[in-house]
Amino acid sequence: MTKMNMLQAINSALITAMTDDEKVMVFGEDVGHFGGVFRATSNLQQKFGKARCFNTPLTEQGIIGFANGLASHGSVPVAEIQFGDYIFPAFDQIVNETAKFRYRSGGQFTCGTLTIRTPYGGGIAGGLYHSQSPEAFFAHIPGMKVVIPRNPYQAKGLLLASIRDDNPVLFMEPKRLYRASVGEVPEEDYELPLGKAEVVKEGDHITLLAWGAQIEVIEKAAAMAEKDGISCEIIDLRSILPWDAETVCASVKKTGRLLVNHEAPQTGGFASEISATVQERCFLYLESPITRVCGLDTPYPLAHEKEYMPDHLKTYEAIKRCVNF
Template identity: 50%
Template sequence: MAVVAEIDLKALYRALLLPRLIEERMLRLIRQGRLSKWFSGYGQEAIAVGCTWALEARDYILPMHRNLGVWTTRGVPLRPLFCQLMGRDGGFTKGRDRTFHFGLPAYRIIGMISHMAAMLPVACGLGLAARLKQEDFVVLAFTGEGGTREGDFHEALNLAAVWKLPVIFVVENNGYGLSTPAREAIPVENVADAAVGYGMVGAVIDGNDVLAVIEAVRRAAERARAGEGPTLLEMKTFRMRGHEEASGTKYVPKALLEQWRKKDPIDRFEALLEQEGVLSREERQAIRAELEAAVWEATEFALAQPEVQSTLEREQAELFAPPFLALRKAEPSERELRFVDAISEALRLAMEQDERVLLMGQDIAEYGGVFKVTEGFVERFGKERVRNTPIIESGAVGAALGLALEGFKPVVEIQYADFISCAFNQIVNNLATTHYRWGQPVNVTIRAPFGGGIGAGPFHSQCKEAWFCHVPGLKVVVPATPEDAKGLLLTAIEEPNPVLFFEHKLLYRAVSGLVPEGIYHVPLGQARIVRAGTDATIVTYGVGVHWALEEAAWWAERGVSLEVIDLRTLVPWDRETVLASVARTGRVLVLHEATRTAGFGAELAAEIAEAGFMWLDAPIMRVAAADLPVPFAPTLEAQVFSARPRLRPALEQLLRF
């Protein structure tokens, strides 16, 4: 093999042997009861080591939990690595996640989350960052053969091919997904045959031959650096241990294990070293003894470290990256804008101010988006920064995470908020947890046109903001006025944490208001009293603000003074302003357009009852939509489903109490 002459075989042997010795040590510790869990890559070391060896230090690698050799070959220090693997103080995630669920940007390694194939779209975002920065780093991402049945696999490969991204997708086909053999999950022999369907190069590689792995990855990297796009490499290997050590291998035929034992990558490489006269048996034994000693010392060090300790206050303080505080006040000059135009202006100003801001979404370029928010943007900023995506909500959000890791400030438009469910995993399990787990700020803004009132039926009218309020690590914003829409969106784009920005479709062209010119910021987590009152408080957000103001005006004509609070931000929400109002009025009604059961109003009511019970002169009232899908017929939506008709009777009951 030509690659042999170019490689320091002695150094490669050390790199290949080290993860094997760690594997052996971990298995002994499990048998001794000193380690509770281990996801073994025993017998698969040639893939992780070979892929890493073939790349350059500036290239990104996105490994999975059997790719220990990535971390060791990149030179990650063993002591903190073992503290991480053993959940001891001194690990990389402060005890917040296990094994390889973290990133080390200094080593250009971005670890996994448990959901299969979820990091492949992130690799696309990193690859796009390389293109936008005009840098020639490459991104290599691993998945198992089971993960290739996931939607993220398809979305990522499709996106990488369409945008010709410098990404290498490595399928580590080790024969089993937990206990299910690949033949029962995949209807073809070679996953790499799928490459032609995406218009990319694909190849099947002997994953137990470290030199074959190196050669294949080098070729793929050369193509990527030359602008020839992605490659799909299927590495054939076998999982010699259980899914995790405790699960065992009883479901694997013994003959199959024996067949693959004869193909062991360490044994094969040692045979090559003998053949080439590179390392004698005695030299190999000396290397083994040296590495075993280093592994023993590092594991004993880790096991001697204390269990991770913390406080609730510390954990809560590190959930988010420090918020954006360089808030710019509004200039005194104002003019009237529609809600939709205020959002458009915010995006335009942010893009003019900072080249790291870019937009992604379906039909947002030449078409300008279905609501025309980005109309004219592609002519002004170009298609590199105003990017049409395929219909891949999960893929787009995952790519946004990759871009954020490289310092960009991506804004993703979900065409209708109803479609955000397709990106749910990326949002709640990837974006939301990244900073808490390993301290990485995630500047991603997701714009989601939501809400009813336009006769759009059950799949274009839903209010699903409460889904995300339940997930620690996300910020949720719902503006009600053009002024706030612009100021809050400008803040969200600068915020180093993931923000879901819900824009009510009904307000786009139905509501206008005075909006300051230029850039200004409305702080997240600060409510606004939009109408002062003394007899009762209405706490609401979004379109509910307009309903509440209409109702307050009607009651004012009858001598009743209602205070209306616009939360503006649901996470974090302004408890101080709300509780101070409740203390003044003694009565409170919580209003939102979303369905009642488990809506965000339930959280508001519970918190007010707990913290403000002594001020209440009446039970807290909740007004929300009926617990039904949103009906299409305007009459049904307005009369049966909508919260609006329920508002006045609820206020009458509240004020009578």
């Protein structure tokens, strides 16, 4: 085991995958000699050569179109979109080609070996064009997976599983954790299951559900609630598509309450899908309405970033309201 931050864990996963399979290649804007804007791909070009780690033109639609072609011909591309906010020019390629390639060909062709990496989320004073959380847009697309890690250990294991999965995967990295989150990570090869949530902490009175950087937020809120005698169960969803409804519903049936926290705006956020499913499956077990603590329905603000964030204080107040309903 070695202490790594999330960037180092991602870099380690890419080195492991590229060493294990010569068909794995990494590309995107400035990922080559420069190592990407966050340095996640540092030294890959020096180690594996320019044919396997290289820069692309500044065109997100072109990056994913190119990646689709590579994947459909047997390569294992790992395409980087520099910021999650920049992924929208590639939306047509992802929605209408990446996710549908296998289906529309009756299983004859596939883009299943494609992994798309992108940093997302706020907390770094990035303003409205470098802070968005677009995961819910992609959760609406059958034919691909959406995965989000919460710490370095999860990042390496989930990224290796994503690269090796038989389906295209959008791997979203919470950028405010890149250097802030440090933990023990195995140097060797390992994978973590996709589509399976993790119960981080068991509790009795309320289920707290989040993913990515918001896990730390709900952990802080839970610690505050524990002082009031409220026992919180904490679940990291890890995969947005497919999401592990069985684990979540089993927890809600035990605690009788659910709070979902995500950084994206509330309206149309993935918490809505979770709430609807849990209400359908657990209605008779619920002791209070399902609670959402989310970002505001505004463009992501620069000057008022702290007010926008669904932080531990907002979450703590929501926990009390839910338990005392």
